Amino acid sequence: NAGVMQNPRHLVRRRGQEARLRCSPMKGHSHVYWYRQLPEEGLKFMVYLQKENIIDESGMPKERFSAEFPKEGPSILRIQQVVRGDSAAYFCASSPRGTTGNTIYFGEGSWLTVV
């Protein structure tokens, strides 16, 4: 059973460009979470999605960031008009259901560098 798959693993963008990060959850998992980790800082929750629904986006920056989890295909975290401060590791996680007793598994992350 493959784990949570993220791609690209490393992405370099120039300031003002768009970054798209993809996440394929584990097989049978319909809940996806995105986290951001700035250099030398902790993991910060960004957004929690089910198929076709955003459940909790309390950690998402109000501008330039969006996330989706379509009925078919991977979840996408989109960052428009990137700035240097967006340089970070972005981790995706998945679980079979959103209840507190269900384990959440993380991917290996996507490293975004804005130059």
Added chain:
Amino acid sequence: DAKTTQPPSMDCAEGRAANLPCNHSTISGNEYVYWYRQIHSQGPQYIIHGLKNNETNEMASLIITEDRKSSTLILPHATLRDTAVYYCIVRGTDKLIFGTGTRLQVFP
């Protein structure tokens, strides 16, 4: 979700048991205790979780006090590859909220 308190860092000799404490005095009855670790530049790795009873798996044991106000993660035979930041998380909602964790250094 209840707040957790962990020591910022700990050392452990290779081959010895590593006992990582966590205080969660405001935990509610339906909140689980989860442990994850993050090895440098990797994604967080699930270790173990529990509600009331002690739990054991192939990686570690989780000891939760009877009043549930604290817990201890035990790595029975620490290796150099166990060097990582360990996060104790009390989960009462859908998401996990990470604190600053304990940086465990295993030395030869």
